[in-house]
Amino acid sequence: MSGQSITDRIAAAQHSVTGSAVSKTVCKATTHEIMGPKKKHLDYLIQCTNEMNVNIPQLADSLFERTTNSSWVVVFKSLITTHQMMVYGNERFIQYLASRNTLFNLNNFLDKSGLQGYDMSTFIRRYSRYLNEKAVSYRQVAFDFTKVKRGADGVMRTMSTEKLLKTMPIIQNQMDALLDFNVSANELTNGVINAAFMLLFKDAIRLFAAYNEGIINLLEKYFDMKKNQCKEALDIYKKFLTRMTRISEFLKVAEQVGIDRGDIPDLSQAPSSLLDALEQHLASLEGKKVKDSSTAASRATTLSNAVSSLSNTGMSLSRVDEREKQAALEEEQARLKALKEQRLRELAKKSYPSSATTAASPSSTSGGSISTTAAVDLFSTPSSSNSTSKVPNDLLDLQPTFQPSMQSISTMAPASNTWGGFNPSPATQAPSSTSLNVDFESVFGTKSTSTTNSIIDSGGGLLKPTIALQNQSQPLAKEQPGKLVGEDLDSSLANLVGNLGIGNGSTKNDLHWNQPGEKKLTGGTNWQPKLAPTTTWNPATMIHFM
Numbered sequence: 150m151s152g153q154s155i156t157d158r159i160a161a162a163q164h165s166v167t168g169s170a171v172s173k174t175v176c177k178a179t180t181h182e183i184m185g186p187k188k189k190h191l192d193y194l195i196q197c198t199n200e201m202n203v204n205i206p207q208l209a210d211s212l213f214e215r216t217t218n219s220s221w222v223v224v225f226k227s228l229i230t231t232h233q234m235m236v237y238g239n240e241r242f243i244q245y246l247a248s249r250n251t252l253f254n255l256n257n258f259l260d261k262s263g264l265q266g267y268d269m270s271t272f273i274r275r276y277s278r279y280l281n282e283k284a285v286s287y288r289q290v291a292f293d294f295t296k297v298k299r300g301a302d303g304v305m306r307t308m309s310t311e312k313l314l315k316t317m318p319i320i321q322n323q324m325d326a327l328l329d330f331n332v333s334a335n336e337l338t339n340g341v342i343n344a345a346f347m348l349l350f351k352d353a354i355r356l357f358a359a360y361n362e363g364i365i366n367l368l369e370k371y372f373d374m375k376k377n378q379c380k381e382a383l384d385i386y387k388k389f390l391t392r393m394t395r396i397s398e399f400l401k402v403a404e405q406v407g408i409d410r411g412d413i414p415d416l417s418q419a420p421s422s423l424l425d426a427l428e429q430h431l432a433s434l435e436g437k438k439v440k441d442s443s444t445a446a447s448r449a450t451t452l453s454n455a456v457s458s459l460s461n462t463g464m465s466l467s468r469v470d471e472r473e474k475q476a477a478l479e480e481e482q483a484r485l486k487a488l489k490e491q492r493l494r495e496l497a498k499k500s501y502p503s504s505a506t507t508a509a510s511p512s513s514t515s516g517g518s519i520s521t522t523a524a525v526d527l528f529s530t531p532s533s534s535n536s537t538s539k540v541p542n543d544l545l546d547l548q549p550t551f552q553p554s555m556q557s558i559s560t561m562a563p564a565s566n567t568w569g570g571f572n573p574s575p576a577t578q579a580p581s582s583t584s585l586n587v588d589f590e591s592v593f594g595t596k597s598t599s600t601t602n603s604i605i606d607s608g609g610g611l612l613k614p615t616i617a618l619q620n621q622s623q624p625l626a627k628e629q630p631g632k633l634v635g636e637d638l639d640s641s642l643a644n645l646v647g648n649l650g651i652g653n654g655s656t657k658n659d660l661h662w663n664q665p666g667e668k669k670l671t672g673g674t675n676w677q678p679k680l681a682p683t684t685t686w687n688p689a690t691m692i693h694f695m
Contacts, residue, residue: 185344198238295355
């Protein structure tokens with residue numbers, strides 16, 4: 150079976166619906182794929198043990214629940230995930246496991262789905278016993294042997310005699326459970342059992358290093374112990390020699406499966422003369438006859454050689470452990486560097502479009518390319534340093550603040566022509582006057598001339614009435630300056646009534662509203678636009694409109 154099964158996907162989806170990210174990650178780390186748990190899932194779960202808002206019992210129960218599965222792959226990967234968290238996770242996790250009465254009850258586990266299931270079930274039962282023993286050891290001594298401080302001032306070297314004699318059997322039981330895994334190189338046939346073996350290999354090195362330091366402390370205090378203590382210490386030392394032989398075989402398997410020779414420590418056994426010296430000292434304390442009475446100087450020399458040999462073994466174990474720590478540190482630094490570079494690239498991608506948009510607005514050109522020209526705001530009010538007036542809303546607004554400016558109208562023309570896709574030449578700007586300058590005759594058609602700058606195309610939206618003369622073929626002539634209104638308001642209104650022919654019965658020419666179509670400006674003072682279709686208005690309608 151390879152790849153995630155439908156059951157794995159359904160279980161992950163269920164936890165996604167319930168919102169439990171931890172349970173979902175546990176399911177993803179213990180899928181039916183015949184490979185070790187993925188590193189990203191293990192890292193997430195290990196990080197969860199360091200978070201104070203994560204429920205450690207719930208996390209452990211999720212792993213225990215996965216061990217009830219009938220597939221050997223899921224159960225084996227659940228044990229591997231638990232082992233990873235016990236070693237690399239926060240101490241709260243192993244403390245909780247140690248506080249439980251029962252952990253993994255897999256002594257009768259058997260997967261009958263295939264031949265590989267039968268073979269792997271044996272190692273699952275052995276592996277679960279070691280994890281149980283590891284938790285029990287923590288419960289008894291309140292620390293993990295694989296994480297204790299080592300060296301001359303380490304925990305095992307500075308332990309008192311009474312406590313040392315109680316602690317050494319505990320570490321021996323954990324070492325026995327580890328070595329009982331008893332796997333050969335030919336049986337490491339898949340990624341799941343290989344992942345478990347690597348964790349056991351690292352635990353074996355650290356555990357044996359603590360075991361070795363405990364033996365050194367025991368030998369240094371042996372000749373000062375009482376008779377009962379010497380008897381216990383001698384029994385511990387004999388078991389140590391047996392376990393050293395077994396750990397050597399375990400390390401040979403590790404070398405056969407491809408582990409670097411530099412990662413495998415060199416084990417140096419104590420001289421055999423040391424065992425004879427220890428037995429003779431115990432016999433002398435019991436009052437038995439000693440075949441060869443050894444002097445204190447010879448015992449000291451033998452003990453010194455043995456301690457030196459075991460110290461070399463401890464140094465070799467420490468070098469392997471330090472090399473592993475350095476490799477892990479370099480790996481973390483490489484990952485941190487990669488994440489930093491990725492973050493810098495993301496920030497660069499985010500800042501580049503914003504800076505480009507601020508500098509220029511892209512617009513399409515006729516050639517199909519992108520032109521980064523300055524954006525034109527078609528809805529803003531045009532302004533100029535030479536003119537401060539606004540376009541009048543009412544042609545009959547005769548308030549003193551009314552100052553029509555031809556420059557402002559001509560300024561709006563290019564903005565409206567932007568939609569047409571061409572940029573005409575700007576019209577000649579007329580100087581603004583501070584006095585009122587309104588030519589009513591030009592506005593209401595008494596003259597045949599019209600101001601060129603006052604005519605705006607359909608984009609401008611300003612309509613002006615003109616009179617279509619009968620004998621005039623060209624309605625627009627040269628621009629004339631407007632008259633200055635020198636009289637008061639009553640005179641102006643009377644002039645307006647006279648122009649409109651109100652009350653005298655005279656018939657004025659038809660008025661036409663001229664709305665020119667789209668024109669292309671050519672510039673200059675003699676510019677004459679073409680006439681567009683006009684609409685006829687009678688005077689009565691005009692008065693109503695006004």
